Every structure is written in C-alpha cells, then in structure tokens.
Amino acid sequence: MFVDYTPEQKDRQSVIRDYIDRNINPHADEWDANEEIPRAVFSALGSEGILTPGLATQFGGSGMDNVTLGILMEEMGKASVSVVSDLTVHGMCVEAIQRFASDPLRNHYLPRMAKGEALGAFALTEPDIGSDARNVKTQATPVEGGYVLKGRKKWISFARMADLFLVIAQDEGQPSAFLIPRDTPGLSIKPIRGMLGFRSAMIGELHLDGVRVSADHQIGPRGAGFSHVAANSLDFGRYCVAWACVGLTQACVDSSLHYAQNRHQFDRPLRDHQLILEMLANMITHLKAARALAWRCAYLRDQRDPASITETTTAKYFSSIVASKAASDAVQIHGANGCGPDYPVQRYFRDARIAEIIEGSNQMQQIMIAKNGYIENRKALKRMRTPAAQ
Ligand SMILES: Cc1cc2nc3c(=O)[nH]c(=O)nc-3n(C[C@H](O)[C@H](O)[C@H](O)COP(=O)(O)OP(=O)(O)OC[C@H]3O[C@@H](n4cnc5c(N)ncnc54)[C@H](O)[C@@H]3O)c2cc1C
Numbered sequence: 001m002f003v004d005y006t007p008e009q010k011d012r013q014s015v016i017r018d019y020i021d022r023n024i025n026p027h028a029d030e031w032d033a034n035e036e037i038p039r040a041v042f043s044a045l046g047s048e049g050i051l052t053p054g055l056a057t058q059f060g061g062s063g064m065d066n067v068t069l070g071i072l073m074e075e076m077g078k079a080s081v082s083v084v085s086d087l088t089v090h091g092m093c094v095e096a097i098q099r100f101a102s103d104p105l106r107n108h109y110l111p112r113m114a115k116g117e118a119l120g121a122f123a124l125t126e127p128d129i130g131s132d133a134r135n136v137k138t139q140a141t142p143v144e145g146g147y148v149l150k151g152r153k154k155w156i157s158f159a160r161m162a163d164l165f166l167v168i169a170q171d172e173g174q175p176s177a178f179l180i181p182r183d184t185p186g187l188s189i190k191p192i193r194g195m196l197g198f199r200s201a202m203i204g205e206l207h208l209d210g211v212r213v214s215a216d217h218q219i220g221p222r223g224a225g226f227s228h229v230a231a232n233s234l235d236f237g238r239y240c241v242a243w244a245c246v247g248l249t250q251a252c253v254d255s256s257l258h259y260a261q262n263r264h265q266f267d268r269p270l271r272d273h274q275l276i277l278e279m280l281a282n283m284i285t286h287l288k289a290a291r292a293l294a295w296r297c298a299y300l301r302d303q304r305d306p307a308s309i310t311e312t313t314t315a316k317y318f319s320s321i322v323a324s325k326a327a328s329d330a331v332q333i334h335g336a337n338g339c340g341p342d343y344p345v346q347r348y349f350r351d352a353r354i355a356e357i358i359e360g361s362n363q364m365q366q367i368m369i370a371k372n373g374y375i376e377n378r379k380a381l382k383r384m385r386t387p388a389a390q
Contacts, residue, residue, distance in 0.1 A: 005067065013071045019048060020079050028080035031200035032347050035193050037083060039161060042090075046116030051087070052094050054236065059098070059106065060114030066298040070243040074291075077247025078254075081351045082200035084244040085358075086119075086158045091240065092233035093120025093166045096177060100220035100229050105179070109164065121162035122237070123153040123206055124230055131364050134226040138169040138208060140178060140218070147171070147218060149178065149186075149211040157358075159204030160191050167208070168230050174223035177230065178213055186211040197350035198358075235309055237359040238316035239301065242294045245319035245355050248348055249287045252323070252330035255345050256280060259334050270333065279329040286326065290319035310372045317365035320355040327352040 005013065023044065031037045045051040053069045055061020064072070076084045094113050097106055097120075112118040129136050138151025149169055156165075165180045165187075180187060190205045220229040260270040260280065270276045293315040300308035327349040331338035338345045356362045374381070 005071070009065075009068055009071060012068050013075070016050065016072050016075050019050075020075050024076065024079040024083055028082075028200075029341075029344055029347060031080065031082065033199075033341075035195075035199045036160075036202060037086065037200045041083070042086070042119060042161075043116040045087070046114060051116050052091065052110075052114045054091055055094050055098060055110060055114055059110035061094075061110070066239070066301040067295070069239075070246075070294055070298045073240045073243035074247040074250070074294075077244030078251045079247075080200070081244050081248055081355070082198050084240060084247075085198050085201040086161075088237050088240040088244075089122045089157045090120045090162075092122040092237050093162075093164060095233050095236045096122075096166050096219060096229050097179065099232060100177065101179070102216055102219075105216060105219070109179075113164075118163045119158060119161055120164045120166065121156055121158040122230075122233055123156045123159075123165045123167045124226075125153065125155050127152055127154045127205075131361055133168070133230065134175055136168055136170060136175065136226075138167065140169040140171045140176060142171065143212070146212060146214040147178065149180070149208045149213065151208050153206040153208070155192065155203060156206055157198070157201045157203055159189050159206060160202035165206065166229070166233065167206070168225045169208075171218070171222055171225075175226040175230075176218055176222050177220050177225035179217045179219060180208075180211060180213055184211050184213065195354075197347075197352070197354040199350075234359055235312055238365075239294075239297060239312045241355055241359050242290075242297065242312065242315035242319045245316075245323035245352070246287065246291045246294050248323040248352055248355070249283065249290060249319070249326045252326040252345065252348055253280070253283050253287055255343065255348075256283065256330045256333045259337070259343075263335075263337075276333060279333060283326045283329055286322040290315070290322045293318055310369065310376075313360075313365050313368050313372075316359060317362055317369060320352070320362060323348075323352040323355055 049062045050072055052061040053064040053072055057063040073084055097109050113120055124133050126136055140147040140149050163182045167178045167180050168175055186209045188207045192203045260276050263270050297308055297311045297315045300311055330345040331349050334343055334345050337343050
C-alpha cells in the first residue's frame with residue numbers, strides 16, 4: 001500500500017524542510033517566549049504556497065495530496081507546533097468555506113486566505129462548554145436579513161490575529177455555523193496569555209455582543225453546524241495534529257540522540273548507559289508506529305475512504321500520547337538542561353501536553369475509537385460464543 005514517499009513528495013519534503021529550517025526553526029523559541037508570531041510569517045507562508053495546503057488551486061490554494069500535507073505538518077511540528085496550530089485553524093476555516101459556503105463567499109474569502117491577506121480561526125469552545133460541543137450556548141437569533149449573535153468563545157487559537165471567525169452558535173436550538181469578520185461591530189477579542197504550551201498560537205476569547213451578520217454568512221445546512229461543518233473541520237484539525245505530533249516526537253528523538261551522545265557522566269557518554277538506551281529505543285519505536293498510522297490515514301483520505309475519519313481519530317490519539325511520552329523522556333535525558341531555557345525540549349514537553357486536549361480531548365477520541373471498535377468487529381463478535389459457565 002505505502003512503502004515510501006514518491007519522488008515528487010520527497011522533493012516537496014526537502015523544499016519544505018529547507019524553508020522551515022531557515023524561516024521557522026531559528027525563531028520558534030523566541031516566538032514562544034514572546035507569546036506571538038509576527039504576521040509577516042503567515043504572509044510569507046502564503047507567498048510560499050503553504051498557508052492553505054488543502055485548498056483547491058482554483059481558489060489559489062496548493063491542492064496538496066494528503067501525504068504531502070502530512071509531510072508539511074510533520075516538518076512544521078518539528079519546528080513549532082504553535083505555527084501548526086495557527087495553520088490548522090486557518091485551514092479549518094478554509095475547509096468550511098470551501099465545502100459549505102456559497103460561490104460568492106468562496107470567491108470573496110478563499111483567494112485572500114490563500115495569500116494570507118485574510119487569516120481564519122475556528123470558534124467552537126466556550127467558557128462553560130468544551131467536550132459537549134453540540135450544546136454550545138452562544139445564540140444566533142434570526143432577524144430581518146440575517147442573524148444577531150450573542151455569547152462567548154474561549155481558548156480560540158489565532159484569535160489575536162485572525163480576520164475571520166467560523167463560529168458555531170444555536171439558531172433556535174439548532175447548532176449552526178456562521179462566518180464573522182473581525183471588524184463586525186459587537187465583536188471584541190481578549191488575548192489569553194500564560195498558557196502551558198502552544199504559547200505563540202495567539203489564543204484569545206471572543207465576546208459576541210449583538211454581532212449582526214447577513215443571512216449568507218450562515219454556512220452549511222441550518223442545524224448541521226456541529227454535525228457537518230465543525231465535524232468536517234475537526235477531522236482536518238485532527239489530521240494536522242496527528243502529523244504535527246509525529247514531527248514533535250521526531251524533534252524529541254533528534255535532541256535526545258544528540259544530547260546522549262555528547263553529554264558524559266561516569267566517564268561515558270549517556271548513550272552508553274542502558275537505562276538511557278531504553279528511553280531512546282521506546283521513543284524511536286513509538287515514533288515509527290505513529291508515523292505509520294498517520295501515513296495510513298493519508299492513504300485512506302486520498303482514496304476518500306470513509307474509514308479515514310476513525311483512522312484519523314486513532315492517529316491523533318496515538319501520536320499525541322507518543323509525543324507526550326517522548327517529550328517527557330527527552331526532558332529526563334537532558335536532566336536540568338531539559339528544564340532550562342537553553343534547550344527546546346522544555347517547550348516540546350509543554351506543547352505535547354496540549355496536543356492531548358485540543359481537537360477533542362483524548363478521552364473523547366477514546367470513546368469514538370472504542371465505539372467504532374464494536375462496529376468494525378461486529379461480524380467477528382456475532383461468531384463468538386460466551387463459554388458456558390463451569
Ligand atoms: C491551546 C489550546 C488551543 C485551543 N484552540 C481552540 C480553538 O482554536 N477553537 C476552539 O473552539 N477550541 C479550542 N480549544 C479548546 C479545546 O478544544 C477544548 O479545551 C477541548 O475540547 C476540551 O474541552 P474543555 O477544555 O472544556 O474540557 P472539558 O470538556 O471540561 O473536559 C475536562 C476533562 O474531562 C474529560 N471529559 C469530559 N467529558 C468526558 C466524558 N464524557 N468521559 C470522560 N472524560 C470526559 C475531558 O477529556 C477533560 O480531560 C483550545 C484549547 C487549548 C488548550
């Protein structure tokens with residue numbers, strides 16, 4: 001099925017890697033410390049054609065296949081998952097417009113989003129509603145020619161910079177999706193600083209206080225804002241996070257191999273101590289397994305196989321756990337240096353923990369995976385007999 005990347009994908013990988021090594025990697029720690037990424041970074045990604053990797057070329061996107069998209073997210077995840085996070089939510093907004101908005105809205109927003117002139121964010125979570133997302137409390141009240149929205153959205157990545165928000169709100173009890181430009185009267189944004197990880201993802205809180213939008217800015221079928229629009233965007237988001245965690249794990253492996261080779265204790269490099277080798281071996285094995293799962297997702301997504309949805313959930317669940325464990329072991333291998341500002345592993349550790357919570361917490365993924373297990377295995381289950389009690 002998949003043995004290796006194609007020559008074109010390998011070429012893309014080396015171009016992407018080279019770009020990230022020059023333009024993202026050297027700044028990732030500084031952006032993390034400042035809790036901000038300059039807007040010019042996203043404009044440059046737009047010029048480079050990697051700001052909207054999944055967008056069709058007719059709208060100015062790159063129309064990347066899912067393997068190449070995975071390669072991009074892995075390489076970016078190795079450098080900065082905060083950049084991945086902003087790319088992801090921008091992509092989630094793009095996904096929703098591409099799939100569910102009217103032609104005039106697509107033609108209006110998508111080419112600007114491809115160039116980085118309009119940056120998007122995804123606003124589902126609220127102060128009192130997280131995992132139980134279909135029960136958001138933000139209200140969209142129908143009025144002549146459109147809607148008036150009232151409510152609050154919290155923990156919104158990219159909120160401090162985004163120009164356009166995909167907001168999920170209740171339209172008379174039916175979850176629906178709305179596009180809200182940043183400059184709409186009644187919308188105000190409060191920055192959230194001091195996060196554990198994803199510090200430069202520019203997270204914020206949205207206050208919607210009588211925000212009026214025209215009827216055409218309600219996208220997707222009324223009542224399908226969660227089940228279709230948000231679900232489709234979240235599927236894309238999980239796919240990006242799965243690959244980003246592969247990249248984050250690779251960064252932990254690279255740092256740990258290098259450190260264990262150069263740091264000496266008891267007159268030997270750390271790599272000569274078996275307990276260190278055990279951590280390295282587990283990290284490397286888990287990394288390969290996580291990449292294989294993500295790669296299988298890429299294949300299924302390119303085939304438009306409906307099984308890709310659960311496989312994406314599984315890949316995000318697994319690779320975020322793998323990244324967390326690898327980052328924790330990377331800190332352990334680096335000792336005090338792993339806790340200080342001179343090495344990036346403390347950032348990896350903080351970021352990896354977040355990956356287990358975003359795009360649906362890992363408990364939500366576990367519930368979906370186990371429930372799907374009953375569906376996938378129903379034939380085998382029917383054939384099985386419960387042994388008679390002795
Ligand atoms: C850095 C960061 C960026 C984010 N970016 C965005 C964004 O761009 N847009 C957006 O809309 N949201 C965003 N979020 C919010 C994120 O999606 C939520 O944090 C997540 O869905 C979990 O919701 P919650 O934090 O309210 O936890 P809760 O839902 O309150 O859950 C708390 C804990 O209980 C567990 N739990 C809940 N229900 C169950 C259950 N039925 N069974 C077992 N365990 C359960 C959860 O897994 C979790 O461990 C972001 C969050 C972070 C930290």
